[in-house]
Amino acid sequence: VWSEVMARIMYTAGIRKKDRFQNAFGYGLFTGAHGFEKGAQKIGALVIPTSSGNTLRQLQLMKDFETTALGCTPSYAAYMAEVAEKEGYDIEKDFKLKVAMCGAEAWSDEMKRKIEEKWGISTFDNYGLTEIIGPGVSVECEEHDGLHINVDHFYVEVIDPKTGEVLEPGEKGELVFTTLTKEAFPSIRFRTKDLSILIEDECSCGRTLPRHVRLLGRADDMMKVRGVIVFPKQIEEAIMKVEGTSENYQIIKYKSGVMTQLKVKVEPDPGFKGDKNDLAKRIQDQIYGILNLKVGVEIVNIGDIPRSTGKAKRVIEE
Amino acid sequence: VWSEVMARIMYTAGIRKKDRFQNAFGYGLFTGAHGFEKGAQKIGALVIPTSSGNTLRQLQLMKDFETTALGCTPSYAAYMAEVAEKEGYDIEKDFKLKVAMCGAEAWSDEMKRKIEEKWGISTFDNYGLTEIIGPGVSVECEEHDGLHINVDHFYVEVIDPKTGEVLEPGEKGELVFTTLTKEAFPSIRFRTKDLSILIEDECSCGRTLPRHVRLLGRADDMMKVRGVIVFPKQIEEAIMKVEGTSENYQIIKYKSGVMTQLKVKVEPDPGFKGDKNDLAKRIQDQIYGILNLKVGVEIVNIGDIPRSTGKAKRVIEE
Numbered sequence: 001v002w003s004e005v006m007a008r009i010m011y012t013a014g015i016r017k018k019d020r021f022q023n024a025f026g027y028g029l030f031t032g033a034h035g036f037e038k039g040a041q042k043i044g045a046l047v048i049p050t051s052s053g054n055t056l057r058q059l060q061l062m063k064d065f066e067t068t069a070l071g072c073t074p075s076y077a078a079y080m081a082e083v084a085e086k087e088g089y090d091i092e093k094d095f096k097l098k099v100a101m102c103g104a105e106a107w108s109d110e111m112k113r114k115i116e117e118k119w120g121i122s123t124f125d126n127y128g129l130t131e132i133i134g135p136g137v138s139v140e141c142e143e144h145d146g147l148h149i150n151v152d153h154f155y156v157e158v159i160d161p162k163t164g165e166v167l168e169p170g171e172k173g174e175l176v177f178t179t180l181t182k183e184a185f186p187s188i189r190f191r192t193k194d195l196s197i198l199i200e201d202e203c204s205c206g207r208t209l210p211r212h213v214r215l216l217g218r219a220d221d222m223m224k225v226r227g228v229i230v231f232p233k234q235i236e237e238a239i240m241k242v243e244g245t246s247e248n249y250q251i252i253k254y255k256s257g258v259m260t261q262l263k264v265k266v267e268p269d270p271g272f273k274g275d276k277n278d279l280a281k282r283i284q285d286q287i288y289g290i291l292n293l294k295v296g297v298e299i300v301n302i303g304d305i306p307r308s309t310g311k312a313k314r315v316i317e318e
Numbered sequence: 319v320w321s322e323v324m325a326r327i328m329y330t331a332g333i334r335k336k337d338r339f340q341n342a343f344g345y346g347l348f349t350g351a352h353g354f355e356k357g358a359q360k361i362g363a364l365v366i367p368t369s370s371g372n373t374l375r376q377l378q379l380m381k382d383f384e385t386t387a388l389g390c391t392p393s394y395a396a397y398m399a400e401v402a403e404k405e406g407y408d409i410e411k412d413f414k415l416k417v418a419m420c421g422a423e424a425w426s427d428e429m430k431r432k433i434e435e436k437w438g439i440s441t442f443d444n445y446g447l448t449e450i451i452g453p454g455v456s457v458e459c460e461e462h463d464g465l466h467i468n469v470d471h472f473y474v475e476v477i478d479p480k481t482g483e484v485l486e487p488g489e490k491g492e493l494v495f496t497t498l499t500k501e502a503f504p505s506i507r508f509r510t511k512d513l514s515i516l517i518e519d520e521c522s523c524g525r526t527l528p529r530h531v532r533l534l535g536r537a538d539d540m541m542k543v544r545g546v547i548v549f550p551k552q553i554e555e556a557i558m559k560v561e562g563t564s565e566n567y568q569i570i571k572y573k574s575g576v577m578t579q580l581k582v583k584v585e586p587d588p589g590f591k592g593d594k595n596d597l598a599k600r601i602q603d604q605i606y607g608i609l610n611l612k613v614g615v616e617i618v619n620i621g622d623i624p625r626s627t628g629k630a631k632r633v634i635e636e
Contacts, residue, residue, distance in 0.1 A: 051345055057607050285374065288375075290375070
């Protein structure tokens, strides 16, 4: 089923047998890379399994293999263009890239336009989630007017996140999926917390699969950082595992260039006598152990984190 | 062919359908992880695609999923045991590990014994190389007396590395392979530079596939560091790409715990006026760009690297 739906969404994005698909999603426990590999192989395209990171090498391989299609998070596609410019590549002459399939993160229309302009390519948003199958649930077509949902495999509903009531096409609510063909680990009415709208009209591309609009946000406090799902609670859990920390901490979400990054400020326990750098390192290791994400940790003085008489504001955007 | 030979070597190492195989080889362009994934899936075992790195998480997953078989480089298997002890795991009670399939690096018999003792498991050496197929060429059986070669797929010869003459079983020389069944990219008499000996006697395990002894070294200056193939020439190439470097450099191979590591010392060009940390960082980035390996770089004073009147000794073992 996965190869089938992945091949379908990649074909919709224009990927064919002659294409060379650079798979810059992170291989490992993250579903993205494995799904795109299966889809590209089913189409018969060449897969260049670069995994994430090492941007200099990504660009060198992209040039040497004449990569025509790229799969990665949107922030990484933008970052790669930045590095390519800095390294003196002539993007138009040095690369043969035509298409990028981005996903695994929320990305604005501005971000999408920026990636398309910098690379001179089309980008295709796609949607999916580990609990349902990974990528492969829906994808943009060449009209770029919403994402076609593979409803023969995933039954879709949009509900009011508060009441649970099923909404009509055109109404904004939470996407809910039921798997129709998946074996061993089916999901029934899985609530995604992702907000979107179903589109009623037929698409001018001719495909009859129904569509939803690009994601409009979340109904909870989940963040995506470099393709990794982060709940503030997981960071709290990591901090609390380390001896010498207090319950006063703050998560700061900020932009470094186009990449969304996190850093964490933690007050030590009043009785803490040890080395602050060592404490920061241990917190960082614990966060990495849980999230597989390197997050900067700063140990601040006691009293530096604003106290709250109600619900503490744990996540700050800078 | 690859799934077939991988399933065969993994079955030889005792891996069955009910096993849970933690695939801690690095996914990406490195062949190891992809091959072991295909083999385990053909057997029907569960694959936990952790990829390399993040040892805390590897151990947590190994415990939670009750991993029974592990695939990784030998140095990483040893390192994981060290970290497990440090983190307070009770190796016998917390883990269900039975088997480790290690490869992609030369490892001594002492290292093998150490891994087996620390984990309380059996280890199975396996051999393969990217130019032939990746892993899947040969593997130890339960007798642990040499590696059975899949000669129905890979025709083997042992030659004198100097004269090219084909040697007899029992004589030490360079392994040479010809692929018999591989399509699209066959190899004919590929010289591996790996030194070994063919074994004439039949194995008491009953398998009739011929064997070779565990690798006895290299006929060239190739090194393996954390599973990555490194030729000194590649490091030289990276250094020379960076403006401000001289032709005086040295590669130091050292042990950090059980892991083999590299660092590089470079003299700046006499005319170099910039920041040394910045120069070191640029060299490090170039090496990473070529090798996908983080290597420490130190900028030393002019004259610090011993000069040679003959062949410069570029690689030092500490």
